[in-house]
Amino acid sequence: MLEVNNVSKIYGEGTAKVVALSDVYLRVNDGDFIAVMGPSGSGKSTLLNIIGGLDYPSSGEVILDGKRIDNLAENALVDVRRDKVAYVFQQYHLLPSLTALENVLLPLIFCGANGGSYKKAMDILKKVGLEKRAGPKPSELSGGEQQRVAIARALVNEPSLILADEPTGNMDRKTGGEILSLFEQLNKEGHGIIMITHDREIARQAKEIIVLQDGQIAGKINSEEGGGTINAKEKVV
């Protein structure tokens, strides 16, 4: 379970001060699929980075599986990234010099895993439908394929929570739809997902939609309840 309690993030000081997040409260149960929406600069990515320990909040706390992670030292955050959360980025962020398979192996290498790594990575590539595309480098793969590799890389350490920052943002509808169904499948298998998206159709697949505006949660929609309207400025505390 993930708790985000009164998290604020402020960049800069004085007149250059930018409030990226202001007093954000969020609760994500294990296995939840949450979509985060909002205009550019509303603080979506900042929120995701703070949840995953890629960035520190200015105030507030982030509790993951009962453990505060917002105040962890860098070395301790490494364990969070290895064991609990994984990222999928809009830009894929694959290492250009490595093959698809090697990119999937990367988390295992850093974990110091030995034995069975190749098989595990291959199995996961198969799961994302890329078992025949293990050899090429990212530059030789299509956008959809690259994102599948990135998803495979995220899955290889079996994280409880997958943080996806506009994973389909660079794709046409068809490819995006395929990637999305992959995420849905993963969600069914028990992975919690927090996904940033601009696409309302995609967001509709999520159990809950969080709308961010100017660093604040402007509304929450429970899609399963069929709510189509966003309760503007509804502050959830």
Add this chain to the structure above:
Amino acid sequence: MKLYRIVLKDIVRRKKRVLFAALGVAIGTMTVVGILTIALAGQEKIYNQLEKYGPNLAVMPAINNVDTQLGDLSLGTLAVGENYIPEEKLPEIRQIADGEIKAALGITDEGNIATLAPKLYVNTGVKGTSMMVVGVEPEEEIKIKTWWKIEEGKYIEGSDQVLVGAVAAKLLALNTGDTVDLNGNTVTVVGILEETGSNDDYQIFVPLETLQKAYGKEGLVSSIDIRALCNACPVEIIANAINQNITGVRAIAVKQVAEAEMGVLERMNKFMLALGGITLAVGLFGVVNTMMSSVNERIKDIGIMRAVGASRNQIMRVFIYEAIVIGIVGGIFGYVAGTLLAYVIGPIIFAGTDISFVLQYLPLSLALAIFVAIIATMYPALRATRVRVADSFRSL
């Protein structure tokens, strides 16, 4: 798959950048290797010269000069002691000299090491001119006087043959084939030496036994030159041992002129190594610079690696592995280039030196280059690990 393989793959992708960094390391290493190679060649040349300087030790009869006085009136000095060394002391002297050398160098095998060249000096009239005639063991003498060159004729082969110094030959108008009377004994000039610039030019060299017989000095020699045949030989210790154990003789370690020359070389080496160090330091900055930009252009990659679970130490290792590769490449280049540099510059500094690849400098060169590369990488790498993962993506 290991971390180092990721690094290697990345290096292959960014070969130009890595080569550029290696070049910086190579320039510094090149200078150091070049200097060392030149210095070694110079040292060898001086050692060779050292060999040519002849004896390391001279053994002479022990003579004490005693001032004689009558009241306040000085009556001059009186030489007390023998003027000659009995030949039977030769084996003893040899034993001491060889013993000390073997002890110093850890040699166990039997056999002679030092060259002992006994000499008998006789000042006598030759063709009406007063000349210094030197009785020598021809075979031993030539081992010490390696620089001797025969201008005309040949070297002494028989007991009635003599070798004449260049100036003496001119003074006495002697040619090969001429005969010379030595106290009633007739000997034939078989060779005339090239000018050496030393006393040898004024002397006539006769086989020792012939001279001893001619002047009734059987079994006597005036001095013994000893050449230890190695530059590390403990000549001072040998001299002391001879002085303590053999009576009637005085051994002197010849202070080699070359020692001064070695001193000059040593100072020059230090100076050049300091220069090399500076070059290395400059190269270091170049590499720091290159690594800096290398790190900057890889901020995103570092962010990716950290986002998928790389620790700061692992990122550090990535850069150190890369530094090792840069060091190896730079070290090899530096070694080859340094030797070539020595090949070009060496002969200018030490005329007539032979520059060759000094293989033992290769590991040195590699170690130096890797060290420099790692040092240069430390700061950029440390900075790289301090970048927040989120920032590394934002910068794009």
